[in-house]
Amino acid sequence: MATVFGNISVETPKFTVVQSLGSSNAVEVRKYGPQVRAEVLYDVSPNHSVMDGTGTPFRALAGYIFGGNTARTRGGSEKVDMTAPVVVQTTPPGGASSEKIAMTAPVVMQAGTGAGAAADGNSDGGNKHVMNFIMPSKYKSIADLPVPKDSRVRLFEVPERTFAVIRFNGRMNAALAKTKEQELRTAAAEEGVKLSDNPHAVQYCSYNPPWCLPWLATNDIMIPVIE
Template sequence: MAIVATFSLPAQALEKPEYSVLYEDGKFEYRLYQPYIVAETEMVGMDDSSEASNEGFRRLFDYISGANSAKSKVAMTAPVQQSRIDSSEKIAMTAPVQQFETETGWRVGFMLPGKYSMENAPVPSDDRVYLRLIPARTMAVVRYSGRWTERNLQKQQARLLQRVEADGLTIQSSLESAFYNPPFMPPFMRRNEIMVEVQGLPESLSDALSANASR
């Protein structure tokens, strides 16, 4: 129920992180994302991603429904994101939908609407929810449809990592999964993505972008 509630509006109607497509090859893209703020929460000790997702969504849905310092509603955005992170990664805590897995659990979060800054965003009432600023970054992305199964996810992860490796790029983050649609959306109509931050761009693409910029 919590997942359905967060998707009460069509994905097309929800605000999304701002990005520009630097390169596109079928379902594969390199994107340049602009900075944005995410609301996040961690599910420590949970191994099951679905269980962690449901608990994380409940906490975050409470936050955007008014469980915050302003007692105000915050508009839902898309996508919901999930990814595995290194347990040694240090996250800057300030005041909080992506999901990340650590050795001790998962982190779930989503973007706050662009009108908010770290200075004016409502502070969560639940101390398990926090805000974090994600800086501008270049992401390698594979877009796919289908069910949210571990088998499908691993297949897309392999496609993404093989492409990044073939392009000779350095990975800068853990893998992130992005889900744009509610569970009741037919699998073949869903927009799902797997992405990872990379350093730089393939040499051929960098040369092409430089040539275009000089014209």
């Protein structure tokens, strides 16, 4: 029942607070260490909201961590612990990896082509998002993780990077995400912190399952800092 009331009981990414932005503790610059992620690229409708169509990629990623995989050293399958948040990004038409965008900005839901999909040239340039699960911190590289059985699931490594972040409560939707992203950009500009202006580098992070009471759900919006 704890998750109904917004409790976060799984591992979350570790970070160092570099700077608070404005008077609110909800807006800050954070430095995150390296991560390993699993991602699924998926189609969304042309007039999409940030959380449209997330059921299919979530099930695919959940299937991977709950045993839809092959252990690298002993055969069989391996259960990978769930973590939070689930990250979504948008992808550009025909375009580059979400993580490549973030690193060249320079530097998880995100719109656009996913890291693995772009590398393999499998993007069709349509309306797509990419969903990421962040792997537990004990996994230091792809070689430590079991191999996905579902071809839609791709593993990739993310280097250390710095983001401006705003934390807020509520059910993530397009209107709320737009409002909070603007609040974050305004707070950063007032403090002289330069952020990526690429919309596909923005990461939308949700920490709670759908059955959490909406007003208790925790979210982050993260934008790469240009250093």
